Amino acid sequence: MVPTEHASEPVRSILVPTDGxxxxxxxxxxxxxxxxxxxxxxxxxxxxxxxxxxxxxxSGLVADIEDAKNELVEDVLEAVDGRQVEVSGAVRRGRPASTIVDYASEIDADLIVVGRTGESRTAAALLGSTADRVVRTASVPVIVVPDPETDETAD
Structure with missing residues (x-):
């Protein structure tokens, strides 16, 4: 994990990556x-x-995927509307973990909140996971939220 200089700063900007x-x-x-x-x-x-x-x-497939991601972000923003919280959205291209970390720097995020897939620890160790890579490379604190549908004790 990269040391953080932000430990005593208040959290005002929170980044949440989404895949729907x-x-x-x-x-x-x-x-x-x-x-x-x-x-x-x-x-x-x-x-x-x-x-x-x-x-x-x-290029056509990439454009289709990008359109789907834009629609996803719009749907998420719509779902959060009315919750008394300012929300913005973006779509970027690249390797997920590094793109998340780079975007966090770009927007000067104070915190990243990322979901953890239901992968076992063994699979994550062999394959790596986006959440794990974000935790290891982010310069701001990261909260990893477990999948509410999985048994957290299962390997």
């Missing part, structure tokens, strides 16, 4: 609740991942 999953929605709910408590802003980010196998993507 239940665990991402749980992370969003946690971020909105935190933002409401501190009169903060929530920034929702969806990432178009074209880095895993660039040969299988053509």
């Amino acid at each position: 999953s239940d665990v991402a929605n749980a992370a969003l709910d946690r971020a909105v609740a935190l933002a409401a408590d501190v009169d903060g802003t929530v920034h929702v980010l969806a990432v178009v991942d074209t880095t895993t196998d660039p040969l299988r993507f053509d």
